[in-house]
Amino acid sequence: MKKWGRIISTHQSYKVKGQVEFEVETKNMRKIYGCLQPFLLSCFASLAFCSSRSIAGDTITLNQSVTDGKTLVSSGGTFELGFFSPNNSNNRYVGIWYKRIPVQTIVWVANRNDPITDSSGVLKLSKDGNLVLLNRLETVVWSTNVSKGENPVAQLLDSGNLVVRDDDTNLSLWQSFDHPTHTLLPGMKLGWNLKTGLNRFLTSWKNHDDPSTGSFTFGVDRRGYPQAFIWNGKGIEYRSGPWNGLQFSAVPEMGPNYILNFSFTSTADELYYSFSLKNDSYLSRLTMTSSGKLWRFLMMEDEKSESWSRFWFAPKDQCDSYEACGPYGICNASASLVCQCPTGFKPRDPQNWYLRDGSGGCVRKTEFGCQNGDYGFLKLQDMKVPDTSQAFVNESMSLQECEAACRRNCSCTAYANSKVTEGGTGCLYWTSELIDLRVYTEGGQYLYLRMAATDLGKMKF
Structure with missing residues (x-):
């Protein structure tokens, strides 16, 4: 605003030009300012509109933060991290979504049960090595809650994994892949680290507009011969059957195909299901929906499609x-x-x-x-x-x-x-x-x- 003030003052000082010329120049500047005023006001009213751009690269250091309207973008440009609001909500959440596809698809949410109600949120690294989310009062509403790191950095990888590591030793302190919300991405593990007791499972959103913890979960059961279940609360809705060397016995559609690889690992240390892509031109995700369906979605990245293809789902029939x-x-x-x-x-x-x-x-x-x-x-x-x-x-x-x-x-x-x-x-x-x-x-x-x-x-x- 000071810039415009200086320009007008300059024209006012040149009395030799005549009062008419001054009035014309002043009127023109007012027109310019009048045209820009709605835009400038909208900038102050909505940081997400004017400041929706990434900070430097894919990494947060102790001297950086992600404020509402700023994002991290993975090195290959596949994923983006920032603040978002679900469809019909004003609440703000830190999430990860696909960067290059036209429809925003959230794959992970940090503060799913603790939304921020305005645009004051700040995601930063604390001195003790934790990634923390602060609200307007600088209260911690979400944290990675890990042990201390001497020189921590947080990095969004091109796999969609958000990793906190010690930059000196490259030792991983925490990763979002160990704390999934409702979506399983290629390379993620669904199941158990038997040494630490960590159990990775999917939990549905409460509804389409609310990412808080829903009723349905999908995970690997360790009892007997391991298999995967969908639970509604404590009740079983669907059973995958055990891994039979090729697929889960209740999912014959997992048989050999040209798009996906499926695997099930069972050792003394780990017990988990995972998948990967054979064809890099595809995107795929497995999502536990708020309606209790487990959906396998596919998209060709170069199609710029407005929607995902529903490749497989369960449960699909009475049986x-x-x-x-x-x-x-x-x-x-x-x-x-x-x-x-x-x-x-x-x-x-x-x-x-x-x-x-x-x-x-x-x-x-x-x-x-x-x-x-x-x-x-x-x-x-x-x-x-x-x-x-x-x-x-x-x-x-x-x-x-x-x-x-x-x-x-x-x-x-x-x-x-x-x-x-x-x-x-x-x-x-x-x-x-x-x-x-x-x-x-x-x-x-x-x-x-x-x-x-x-x-x-x-x-x-």
């Missing part, structure tokens, strides 16, 4: 609902009567069963005689194996050894290979009721169900 047909009931989404009992079994509650309520499951027609060998195994194909939370597993056993182990245990109800690779390897067997069974048109595996020989129509063996 994806956990325990849809009760104990021993087999769900078949292609059948007119979705819930079916296997050979040798009958509905526990026939009336409700034929009214299409299969939650009661099935019971044996004849109990098998374990001690006298009056039983056999019914071979079921194209199956999603039962819930493995309580299953026994031995990865080194053959299928024949697995059968022998099941025969030796009178409580054993079924067995199967733990892996479908190399023609089938490893052993799974169950000693309780079989829960959450379904059949696929393709992509399942064999399951051997123990039952009385008379119901198999076979001789005693």
Whole structure:
């Protein structure tokens, strides 16, 4: 504003030009200022409008900060970090989103449960090495809450990972990939660091306009033979089945494709699922939505598309609902009567069963005689194996050894290979009721169900 004042004053000082010339010049300057005034006022009113530009590079040091309206951009220009407001909200959050696509897609939120209500937020490094978010009162509303670093820096990587590290030793102190919100990106781990007890899982937004913690979570369950679940609160909504060497047994769509690689790591130190891209021209993310759906999204980066393609989702049908047909009931989404009992079994509650309520499951027609060998195994194909939370597993056993182990245990109800690779390897067997069974048109595996020989129509063996 001082600049304009100096220009007007200069014209006023030149009386030799005449009063008319002075008035013309003064009037012109007022016109210019009048045109600029709305723009200048909007700058003061909305920093996000006038100052939406990145600070130097992708890194915050002790002498830098990210204020509302400023951003960090990863070195390759893939991701951006800054303040944002959801669709119909005035609350401000620190988040990470894709930089080069036209539709803003948030993949991570720092202060999801502690919004800032104005544009006063500041993201900075504290002297103790923590990345902190301050409000107008300079109160810490969010922090990385890690041990001290001597010379900390925070850097947004081109993977979408925000990392706090010691710049002298390059030792990582904290990373956003260890604290996901609702989205899994390529290279992220969904699961456990067994040495530290860290569990990485996805949690939905509360709703489309509110990134606070929602009702639905997706993560890896360590019990028995590990598998992934969607939980609604404490209740199970969906089960992926265990990793069978190629994919989760309940996700035949994960089979070999030209876009994505899938992996599941199980060691003494780590237990996690991850994915990567085969083709760098694609973007992909796995998101736990506020409606309880797990969506796999794809986009070709060079298409500049206004929307993501929905490549896969779960649960997708009645048979994806956990325990849809009760104990021993087999769900078949292609059948007119979705819930079916296997050979040798009958509905526990026939009336409700034929009214299409299969939650009661099935019971044996004849109990098998374990001690006298009056039983056999019914071979079921194209199956999603039962819930493995309580299953026994031995990865080194053959299928024949697995059968022998099941025969030796009178409580054993079924067995199967733990892996479908190399023609089938490893052993799974169950000693309780079989829960959450379904059949696929393709992509399942064999399951051997123990039952009385008379119901198999076979001789005693």
